[in-house]
């Protein structure tokens with residue numbers, strides 16, 4: 001065993017190979033140098049009663065930098081991520097300017113180098129996310145970009161999406177789609193149904209999502225390109241993905257914590273905190289999202305952490321921007337609300353998303369000697385109350401304020417550095 | 428009642444109370460000097476983000492007849508600064524020490540949001556129309572007008588015709604008419620109905636000719652030109668042919684049945700000019716009753732418990 005500078009002691013290691021009682025020793029290079037009983041090191045971090053797991057990986061984080069630094073920065077967002085147990089996040093490209101070329105990719109990578117978790121940018125599929133012409137995907141892929149998406153909008157033009165998928169197959173990258181047919185969704189601000197009709201708010205039909213899921217499954221079948229469906233929210237979408245997987249197509253999918261916990265009935269008070277895209281759906285949809293997470297149809301939980309400055313959410317419902325923060329609550333919402341064993345929850349939050357993001361060499365892998373010590377120490381029995389005022393995010397648009405959750409991140413290690421200790425960010 | 432945001436919040440007793448109070452204020456309105464000192468020293472602000480001279484004047488007249496001071500904020504004027512957020516504007520108004528804010532906004536839910544923001548301060552909020560959500564005082568004055576002509580609404584059959592999907596008047600009236608015991612049928616093409624009618628105590632018809640002989644009242648909604656460009660109807664001409672209350676169709680109505688419209692009317696579209704003027708039409712009564720109903724609402728929200736309506 002190499003020399004340990006730090007030992008995580010007294011916990012139970014949980015990774016995709018199983019669970020066992022073991023201490024984890026970390027060397028000076030930030031690698032795991034030992035996993036076993038009674039390890040010693042210069043510094044001991046207590047993990048008594050806790051699970052020591054690979055760090056979480058978020059496939060869908062809006063860090064808002066460059067362009068919207070009043071809402072979030074790479075630094076503040078990464079601090080929120082670390083507090084939530086994440087060691088890597090995929091930064092969505094709907095920044096200003098969009099991450100649609102090498103120079104903006106480099107800018108975000110440089111900002112991420114100083115962050116409290118690894119920040120890997122997603123690139124836009126089309127220039128300026130305008131949905132008209134392809135962005136230079138190869139030049140971004142050369143810098144390590146693995147996931148491409150116009151998130152915030154779906155690529156509307158089927159021919160352009162087909163070309164993007166064909167092109168992607170030569171680069172070994174994955175296209176992520178925000179599935180929303182704009183001709184059906186335009187003007188809508190919440191899920192179309194009982195509540196939109198009653199509240200007089202124009203609706204976004206489930207079909208707006210499902211049409212594009214169907215189309216992109218067909219395009220994946222045609223081109224052979226892998227496609228990742230962002231934030232699936234409807235029972236119909238999940239059924240389509242289930243069938244595509246049964247057929248053996250290269251499709252993956254994610255769902256957000258708010259889509260397995262909240263319904264469109266939350267909009268009854270017209271609070272724009274509950275405005276999000278895709279919108280909060282029906283009870284049946286929530287049930288379908290949970291079932292999809294349980295049976296593996298949905299591969300990953302992704303936060304769609306979407307910070308917005310306070311004043312933008314203190315506007316009329318139809319004028320407020322969609323989105324809610326989620327990095328600090330995702331794990332606890334999953335452990336509290338899904339009714340799944342903790343192994344299954346971590347599968348959804350760590351190792352599967354790490355693979356989809358192309359980050360499996362560094363993140364999500366087994367807690368084993370030689371691997372980078374990107375780890376999360378979770379107290380599975382700790383109960384806490386969500387308080388947006390204490391968030392590390394620059395924004396406070398948290399719809400879970402006041403909710404009591406069970407399961408809390410105690411420590412987070414980024415390449416051996418304790419970036420979070422006992423629930424406190426260390427820098 | 429703290430605020431008046433939605434008819435859906437009201438029970439039958441509150442509506443009955445408004446009706447009874449309205450009787451007294453109709454009487455006040457008939458006096459030589461139609462004014463009572465009930466709200467002397469109180470300030471009512473009208474905050475209109477959507478131009479609606481008729482509704483604003485109706486509220487302001489009601490407040491003045493109760494001797495309240497009236498302030499007007501309207502988007503057209505400089506008093507609502509361009510770019511100032513809704514919340515900042517509301518806070519500014521609240522800081523002036525007002526007693527009630529009458530809000531009209533193009534977005535559904537704004538009066539509810541305003542009520543939440545002023546919750547600590549004791550300011551009362553009245554919804555004067557919010558997007559496609561509700562227009563509660565319109566529904567109250569419609570109920571009052573119907574009762575003048577029909578007596579109780581219990582068991583009455585009322586057809587609401589036209590663009591229910593976009594209509595705050597329809598949402599408030601469906602709630603008010605049904606809570607008072609009337610049967611409501613919505614008559615419209617499917618494109619002008621809400622996508623979901625789950626939980627709505629209504630029947631639906633696409634055949635106005637078949638409904639008219641059965642109803643005690645027909646309520647025509649305003650049909651807007653934009654609905655054609657949104658592909659909700661092929662043309663206003665076709666809409667009128669299928670759903671307009673033409674003179675021929677008005678003949679189908681039973682004796683004593685009445686015609687209502689919230690105004691402003693598109694004569695020749697949802698209602699023929701001569702039908703609007705016919706004896707069955709109570710459209711001018713609706714306008715006249717608007718002031719008394721709004722006096723009743725202001726009285727309920729602002730006057731001290733047990734205050735006498737018509738003192739002096």
Ligand SMILES: [Zn+2]
Nearest residue numbers: 151152178230
């Ligand atoms: Zn999205």
